[in-house]
Amino acid sequence: MAEPRTVLIVSDHTGLTAESIARALLTHFPQQSLKYLRRPFTADVVAAQSVAREVIALAARGERPIVFTTVTNAEVMRELQAAPAAVFDLLGPGLDALEQEFATPAVRQVGGHHDMHDPQDYLNRMDALDFALATDDGLGDRQYGLADVILVGVSRAGKTPTSLFLALQHGVRASNYPLAEDDFERGSLPIPLEAHRAKLHGLTIDPRRLHAIRTQRKPGSRYASIEQCEFEVRRAEKLFQRAGLPVRDTTSASVEEIAAGILNTQRKG
């Protein structure tokens, strides 16, 4: 077996964009064995030379590393491009093309869009996060009137991670409503939700997956039993259907996918 090939993610800032692009590209080559090294805050020539030395050391062992970089400073880029690696300049060609399109030069400053260059946008995200935490499961007053989105589902169906992701990534205020036995007895939408239909999104999950998740939390409990999980999921799905809610299955969907789906439904709604 060959050693995994080294992928260096080199950014002048957090590296989140660079890593996102690198992974988006490399996911199309699933047969490659790769090892990731993150080199954020590579913002000057000295830092770039340090990365170049790492590349040289790897190359000395017979490897040809891959460098994905979003740096925009020309001198820093030159240092990277001089290193014995396959270097992918992820933003350069796009910036050149946009300069043409806008007929104006790119600023090419260090730093990126993950700083607070839009403070209002950032404050919205932090407010949304506070909101999600304050209105999470079982904390009484959920302030549904202030929510952008209300997630409805049984315990451990994915409401909390989705709310937190909606807040942190999208600045969306998500509250949630945990369905419990008395809601199933009623057979229609819980009363606190009735006034907020347009914001409601049902989350469902495969009962076996729910059983596994709950068992990790409370092994051997009635709460975690497969019978209870099947009962709750069946009733929840019936309720969603009767109320005409959009529903997402979280069994094999990531929070990124669930959140994007909810926002897309909301937009079309």
Added chain:
Amino acid sequence: MAEPRTVLIVSDHTGLTAESIARALLTHFPQQSLKYLRRPFTADVVAAQSVAREVIALAARGERPIVFTTVTNAEVMRELQAAPAAVFDLLGPGLDALEQEFATPAVRQVGGHHDMHDPQDYLNRMDALDFALATDDGLGDRQYGLADVILVGVSRAGKTPTSLFLALQHGVRASNYPLAEDDFERGSLPIPLEAHRAKLHGLTIDPRRLHAIRTQRKPGSRYASIEQCEFEVRRAEKLFQRAGLPVRDTTSASVEEIAAGILNTQRKG
């Protein structure tokens, strides 16, 4: 004043990568007035035609929209490229170059790296999130032994958002320790932290900013007073210094920046 120009973010999946690249590029053109539309899950020709119709409608009003897209299906891309817009194919050139580098064709399947193609990686992130929530402020047993990182700071210095981001984005288990009056009286590291020095990161903040944040929460309280904020921050910084902890100022840093900085320090440490 001209109308803002429309930027369409078109993805066959969540659109997170496409939006990340688009914003990374456009942040270098701060003088442009732009309006973003997200079009995730544009995975087939029908969906692409619907986006193309939106472009045509905008063009009919005299606008030349900008399309940033990460779709990799050739037919879907053709539909987008036929629309009257400046179309930026964000992954195509990189995929072509990687095909050369790896001497193997790209899979070019729909979907991206934000699904659960690496279930273990995803489960780690969800476990880290559960951990961060369970060990957050004031919940007693903080299980510092199981943490990857422990954030230390006064109330509302940014510990909770940073922990949640470290978990959701990086799969890192972050716990935290809120500094309080009796810790300042001791003048050295709180006892529960002594065994975990290598994991500790101090968070500090401008006292005026802290005052503003706390005032939003508890207006007029001693807790929110500028005197109390100044006192706590001064003492916390002294404690960090004496204990030799790496310190980050959260006053004007985003959670993305704080998290990237912590992980970078951790790596070098």
